[in-house]
Amino acid sequence: MNTNDKSAFIAIVGRPNVGKSSILNRILGQKIAIVSSKPQTTRNRITGVLTEGEYQLVFFDTPGMHKPKNSLGKYMVRSVNESVGGVDCCMLVVEAGRDAGQTELDLIEKFKMLDMPAILAINKIDMLKEKDALMKQILHYSQLYNFEAIVPVSAQDGNGMTDLLEELKGQTSEGGHFFDEDTLTDQPERVIVAEIIREKILRLCDKEIPHGTAVVIEKMKTRENGILDIDATIFCERDTHKRIIIGKNGAMLKKISTFARQDIERFFDCKVFLQTWIKVKEDWRNRAQILQNFGYDEKNFD
Secondary structure: OOOOOEEEEEEEEOOOOOOHHHHHHHHHOOOOOOOOOOOOOOOOOEEEEEEEOOEEEEEEEOOOOOOOOOHHHHHHHHHHHHHHHOOOEEEEEEEOOOOOOHHHHHHHHHHHHHOOOEEEEEEOHHHOOOHHHHHHHHHHHHHHOOOOEEEEOOOOOOOOHHHHHHHHHOOOEEOOOOOOOOOOEOOOHHHHHHHHHHHHHHHHHHHHOOOOEEEEEEEEEEOOOOOEEEEEEEEEOOHHHHHHHHOHHHHHHHHHHHHHHHHHHHHHOOOEEEEEEEEEOOOHHHOHHHHHHOOOOHHHOO
């Protein structure tokens, strides 16, 4: 281990749907966190690792802060609180042109309490028509907290991302790296595959399907010819949701599986044979035993 190497653990925090996962994926140059237009897409703390020369950045992409309505929601909020307490720096992501709301104020209070170095990333500047609004927003946030840096970015087109990365590297300290230089994430392969499939459900079914879906990978095995066989079960809360996911003559499920397979093939760089099934488990988001079976950490439940 080279002790001149520098590293930092960074929590990406903010309200739902501001682009936290998109920023992480853009920084890493590859998708490891799922992205959808729906809030509260990320459920687990996805650890992404970027190593560039002497610098290593380890990211926790947290769920968006919100008022929890069920056991799964409570798990997500506690996941954020844990992340903020155990890192070297926080990156607060906000939406361009939007004033600080209660979520941002609560997170800033946590920063103050912990005396936490924080960088503000103002995302979606490509969507902002009035540039004056950005200047006002920067001034407003600079009065709320002494941020290490305030960086306007667009995860969509990459604008400002180089500047953001340089600011994040500035938060590193010497002491070596924690992961091998070719490590992208510490998430098990099954978790990544399940998240890719869940993303396709959220994207393709749009508002018809709420967040009452979970994906469990039953089998992942590579054949001698290099093809990766994957069996996945999609769980939903109602028969009506099951019918929507299957679609007319199975068309929607086929579409979900095809798009998911293409992403999985890109990620693992091999041919994939994906089979998907659907089961109904009513009210699973409020049942701790089921949540644990789906991979959520039991210590975060009541």
